[in-house]
Amino acid sequence: MITPRKDPSLDPSNLQVTHEPPADGGRLIVLTAPLTEAIDHAGYFIQMALASLPIWMEGVINRKYPKWREVEHNSDGSARYMPAGVRLVEKSLLREYRSDDVVACFPDDLHKFVGPRTRVVAVSTHNPLGVTFAAGVYTSIFGSSKMPINSHYSRLLFSKIKASPYRDNFKVIVGGSGGWQIIQTNLYEELSVDCIVEGRSESTDTLELFRKAIEGQELPRVVEVKHPMDREQILFPDTRTTFGVVEMTTGCGRRCKFCVPDLNPQIDLPKDKIMDAVRANVRHGNKQISLATEDMFIWGQVHTDTPFYFPNREALVDLYSDIVNTPGVEQHVLSHSTIAPAVVDPLLIKQLSDILLPKSPIHFPLLSSHRQKKALAPLIGLETGSVRMAKQIMSSKGVPFSIEDWPSVVLEGLRVLNENNWFPAMTLIVGNPGETDEDVMATIDLVYEMERRGLFAFLIPSIFTPLHDTRMEKMEGVTQTRQLTPLQWQLMMKCWKMNLRPGQYSWWGPMAWRVGAIGMWLYKLRRLNGPNFTWPLWMFSGAISEKNLQRMGKIYRGKPLKVKTRAELIASLKPKDWQYLRADNGDMPMGYAPPLAAHAASLAQM
Numbered sequence: 249m250i251t252p253r254k255d256p257s258l259d260p261s262n263l264q265v266t267h268e269p270p271a272d273g274g275r276l277i278v279l280t281a282p283l284t285e286a287i288d289h290a291g292y293f294i295q296m297a298l299a300s301l302p303i304w305m306e307g308v309i310n311r312k313y314p315k316w317r318e319v320e321h322n323s324d325g326s327a328r329y330m331p332a333g334v335r336l337v338e339k340s341l342l343r344e345y346r347s348d349d350v351v352a353c354f355p356d357d358l359h360k361f362v363g364p365r366t367r368v369v370a371v372s373t374h375n376p377l378g379v380t381f382a383a384g385v386y387t388s389i390f391g392s393s394k395m396p397i398n399s400h401y402s403r404l405l406f407s408k409i410k411a412s413p414y415r416d417n418f419k420v421i422v423g424g425s426g427g428w429q430i431i432q433t434n435l436y437e438e439l440s441v442d443c444i445v446e447g448r449s450e451s452t453d454t455l456e457l458f459r460k461a462i463e464g465q466e467l468p469r470v471v472e473v474k475h476p477m478d479r480e481q482i483l484f485p486d487t488r489t490t491f492g493v494v495e496m497t498t499g500c501g502r503r504c505k506f507c508v509p510d511l512n513p514q515i516d517l518p519k520d521k522i523m524d525a526v527r528a529n530v531r532h533g534n535k536q537i538s539l540a541t542e543d544m545f546i547w548g549q550v551h552t553d554t555p556f557y558f559p560n561r562e563a564l565v566d567l568y569s570d571i572v573n574t575p576g577v578e579q580h581v582l583s584h585s586t587i588a589p590a591v592v593d594p595l596l597i598k599q600l601s602d603i604l605l606p607k608s609p610i611h612f613p614l615l616s617s618h619r620q621k622k623a624l625a626p627l628i629g630l631e632t633g634s635v636r637m638a639k640q641i642m643s644s645k646g647v648p649f650s651i652e653d654w655p656s657v658v659l660e661g662l663r664v665l666n667e668n669n670w671f672p673a674m675t676l677i678v679g680n681p682g683e684t685d686e687d688v689m690a691t692i693d694l695v696y697e698m699e700r701r702g703l704f705a706f707l708i709p710s711i712f713t714p715l716h717d718t719r720m721e722k723m724e725g726v727t728q729t730r731q732l733t734p735l736q737w738q739l740m741m742k743c744w745k746m747n748l749r750p751g752q753y754s755w756w757g758p759m760a761w762r763v764g765a766i767g768m769w770l771y772k773l774r775r776l777n778g779p780n781f782t783w784p785l786w787m788f789s790g791a792i793s794e795k796n797l798q799r800m801g802k803i804y805r806g807k808p809l810k811v812k813t814r815a816e817l818i819a820s821l822k823p824k825d826w827q828y829l830r831a832d833n834g835d836m837p838m839g840y841a842p843p844l845a846a847h848a849a850s851l852a853q854m
């Protein structure tokens with residue numbers, strides 16, 4: 249858990265700047281989000297870095313992106329763009345309130361809209377305290393000041409609201425995927441929050457809550473609102489969203505025990521509404537679009553006669569090509585996916601690459617074979633290389649393949665992806681409850697096997713975090729970096745070493761890295777992270793070769809894995825699933841007969 253430090257810049261009494269009250273008395277309902285979650289600058293990675301780096305490293309971001317704090321406004325001072333969550337709250341409220349009662353603004357502009365007339369300030373937040381996967385880990389590895397940059401800015405927002413001279417007149421309602429963090433840390437008073445909403449704003453319960461707040465009634469601390477059960481009830485933004493985020497699906501269906509979004513119903517949203525929201529973004533000045541999903545490959549295959557894990561190739565190709573061909577869309581980025589579909593339908597990956605690569609803003613010059621060196625980088629969960637662990641926490645992660653074959657599914661899927669210039673960011677969970685040294689060694693084996701095969705994914709190890717409401721909510725894994733075993737540290741450092749491979753081809757790269765890593769260790773990290781961290785860091789720095797470190801008994805070098813080929817994986821499928829395979833991918837199982845309709849069509853062509 250992140251321990252908040254006392255920072256005078258967050259003290260509301262230091263923030264009580266006197267402004268003229270808004271001429272119109274302020275808006276009835278003011279919506280906002282932390283600056284670091286609202287910015288639409290420099291692509292996804294900046295926000296991920298803001299969530300993962302401690303506040304004392306903010307200078308790194310400032311140097312790399314000197315303009316990251318510059319945001320765009322509409323003529324009335326409201327925000328030109330806001331995270332999709334804010335836009336949907338706005339849209340939900342506009343079903344009941346007039347447009348001049350509701351406004352969405354950046355934190356620095358709150359004083360322009362919060363006035364004596366304001367009754368609700370509603371905050372949408374993704375990750376206010378940095379206690380989710382990955383975000384907390386890196387700050388705690390790096391720091392005496394453990395607060396991630398994003399948490400600092402979230403707290404700054406709450407301090408500004410707390411310092412408002414009209415604070416007694418309005419209620420503060422918080423929602424979004426990070427609201428649970430405030431519930432769990434019980435920071436209501438400190439952050440000056442009255443109520444947290446768990447669930448989607450479309451719900452009539454949310455409207456009821458706002459009504460109560462406007463009437464000045466006491467609000468419960470937590471309100472759980474229902475998730476819409478069908479696609480028609482989900483609203484879409486008709487103004488600009490941060491990074492052009494438009495929802496594509498809710499839920500997932502693979503049922504991993506640690507997962508929050510999987511708790512939502514599996515819904516794929518209608519294409520016409522997605523396209524309207526894409527056009528609305530473009531109309532309001534956005535050039536980038538990203539479809540938010542847990543697994544892009546289920547779209548078009550939810551509640552059809554085919555199991556969702558056999559992707560609907562035609563539907564996906566049609567959707568994505570219409571999006572990238574929408575006039576005004578100059579950039580498109582992928583959000584989340586799973587890896588098994590790449591093994592199931594490699595031709596789908598190829599066709600999507602042909603459509604999506606030209607509009608991808610991501611360039612990997614040392615990895616991509618695309619003529620402009622473009623790449624696609626969805627976020628994919630690898631989580632563990634241990635079949636024993638995978639069975640416990642995510643037994644359906646690789647369907648239609650058996651979880652026994654999980655390492656092969658990962659390696660084969662990554663091969664297909666890399667061949668098509670997809671270089672995914674893959675998350676790994678370290679310190680799962682009950683994780684043994686053998687489990688960690690199995691994951692290390694998988695990572696070394698990737699290296700041996702020349703496969704590339706940006707590996708993001710994070711420490712197990714029991715997320716609210718999941719089936720692992722009550723479980724505890726590793727809680728501090730000092731508790732990590734030498735093998736767990738080694739896995740984390742090996743991932744980072746592999747990630748830096750494409751950046752190390754200059755003569756000075758490895759040298760700078762060695763000196764930097766060891767200097768940092770001498771200066772700070774050895775005290776923070778304890779003795780188990782020492783040898784993995786030497787391995788990471790490359791100052792002593794891995795071979796020598798293994799000889800010295802300081803690290804475990806993964807052993808070669810016996811991996812199934814795609815043909816062997818396909819052959820392992822249950823015969824009842826053969827009907828969903830696409831023959832044009834090849835590798836069909838022995839005894840496969842094409843489905844009758846296709847067979848008849850091919851005969852007719854003869």
Ligand code: B12
Nearest residue numbers: 295296299332333336370372382398423424425448449540
């Ligand atoms: C797109 C996305 C991103 C993008 C863009 C984020 C942005 N600022 O717009 C990027 C890649 C930058 C990103 C980064 C991160 N993300 Co993210 N992201 C998503 C994703 C795929 C979609 C989010 C989205 O816009 N959904 C659509 C909107 C409409 O949904 P929503 O925000 O939940 O809003 C609904 C409700 O929550 C509610 N609501 C929202 N706000 C409010 C406010 C009020 C007052 C009320 C009443 C209701 C309400 O109503 C809305 C619907 O009507 C989700 C997964 C998902 N499917 O939700 C993960 C997800 C939200 N991200 C997650 C994480 C962990 C991160 C990172 C910490 C990852 C990292 N380590 O770097 C960072 C944090 C970034 C930061 N600044 O701190 C987790 C959050 C886990 C948690 N908090 O418990 C999720 C759930 C993914 C996951 N499977 O774990 N992310």
Ligand code: SF4
Nearest residue numbers: 500503504507510542
């Ligand atoms: S595959 Fe990903 S989104 Fe789906 S249930 Fe597992 S962790 Fe959740």
